[in-house]
Amino acid sequence: MTMRSLLAAALFAFSIAAAAAAPTPTGVRVEHAWIRWLPANLPSAGYAVIVNDSDTPLRLTGVRSADYGMVMLHRSLLADNDSRMEMVPSLEIPAHASVTLAPGGYHLMLSRATRTLKPGDKVPMTFEFAGGAELQADFSVLPANASGPAD
Ligand SMILES: [Cu+2]
Numbered sequence: 001m002t003m004r005s006l007l008a009a010a011l012f013a014f015s016i017a018a019a020a021a022a023p024t025p026t027g028v029r030v031e032h033a034w035i036r037w038l039p040a041n042l043p044s045a046g047y048a049v050i051v052n053d054s055d056t057p058l059r060l061t062g063v064r065s066a067d068y069g070m071v072m073l074h075r076s077l078l079a080d081n082d083s084r085m086e087m088v089p090s091l092e093i094p095a096h097a098s099v100t101l102a103p104g105g106y107h108l109m110l111s112r113a114t115r116t117l118k119p120g121d122k123v124p125m126t127f128e129f130a131g132g133a134e135l136q137a138d139f140s141v142l143p144a145n146a147s148g149p150a151d
Pocket residue numbers: 074075085107108109
């Protein structure tokens with residue numbers, strides 16, 4: 001094989017790998033997904049219920065969105081009337097169970113919005129699970145005083 005054909009073969013293999021979509025986990029869904037919108041491009045929080053109806057536990061390892069430069073998994077802790085947040089490296093969703101991201105607990109910390117967002121917008125998020133599966137969910141952007149989506 002010449003150098004040139006080796007390179008062509010390598011590029012071809014790479015393009016096949018890049019084109020293969022990540023598998024969607026079966027029996028898993030994201031419900032009540034919403035973002036508490038804050039003015040002045042302040043970091044916002046994302047909330048949702050992740051439901052695992054499958055027979056195997058799942059581990060959420062990350063979340064990404066084209067609409068935010070940074071998405072982190074956080075947990076709010078209340079200690080001595082002082083509210084603070086800690087980073088959560090991953091989140092286990094047991095089989096036939098759900099995990100709720102809600103005010104005062106687990107949440108997605110969303111910062112560096114890449115476009116101007118306002119209440120009424122939809123933000124697509126990609127949930128990344130251990131093993132490579134990915135799940136897409138649309139988050140509803142709600143006003144700062146909202147307590148969740150109507151449904
Ligand atoms: Cu946070």
